[in-house]
Amino acid sequence: MSATIDVTEESAVWEKLPGARSIVCRAIEAVLADARIDEGEVGVMLCDDARIRDLNRIWRGKDRATNVLSFPASKLSGVMLHFGDIVIAYQTLVGEAKAEEKTTEAHLSHLAVHGMLHLLGEDHENDQNAAAMENREKKILARLGIADPYANDEHLEREHI
Numbered sequence: 156m157s158a159t160i161d162v163t164e165e166s167a168v169w170e171k172l173p174g175a176r177s178i179v180c181r182a183i184e185a186v187l188a189d190a191r192i193d194e195g196e197v198g199v200m201l202c203d204d205a206r207i208r209d210l211n212r213i214w215r216g217k218d219r220a221t222n223v224l225s226f227p228a229s230k231l232s233g234v235m236l237h238f239g240d241i242v243i244a245y246q247t248l249v250g251e252a253k254a255e256e257k258t259t260e261a262h263l264s265h266l267a268v269h270g271m272l273h274l275l276g277e278d279h280e281n282d283q284n285a286a287a288m289e290n291r292e293k294k295i296l297a298r299l300g301i302a303d304p305y306a307n308d309e310h311l312e313r314e315h316i
Contacts, residue, residue, distance in 0.1 A: 158194055160184070165202040182267035183267055185268065194236070197241065202242060202244055210224055228240075241271065243267065255307070272288060277291065
């Protein structure tokens with residue numbers, strides 16, 4: 156695969172999860188393989204809750220931290236397509252994983268898959284789109300050896316995921 160995945164750890168809190176970069180890259184590569192896309196580039200910023208809260212307030216008008224944000228791009232960058240950027244917040248990731256009784260690594264994979272699907276145009280704005288996106292996430296995550304992330308969370312409100 157000739158896709159470029161640029162992962163930046165903006166916050167030192169990510170040192171607590173030393174394999175984060177490789178987990179994110181593997182998840183995004185799985186999405187691209189599922190979509191049969193073999194070139195392009197994506198940026199991923201691993202940050203803390205304060206940073207993602209600022210971004211969420213600025214870009215979505217929601218003054219609170221969230222787990223993942225996606226910023227799709229629509230322009231060609233050189234000869235490679237730039238899909239856009241994904242931002243993932245550490246504290247929200249860890250808190251959700253604990254609350255949902257999932258490993259942090261599995262939840263990080265899920266957030267990376269979810270964010271990349273948004274960059275490819277998927278959304279969950281209505282029940283039909285949400286179901287299609289969740290099914291695609293489950294299929295991709297299963298290929299990575301990760302259990303259905305939605306199996307036990309019917310009780311959770313899913314504002315973004």
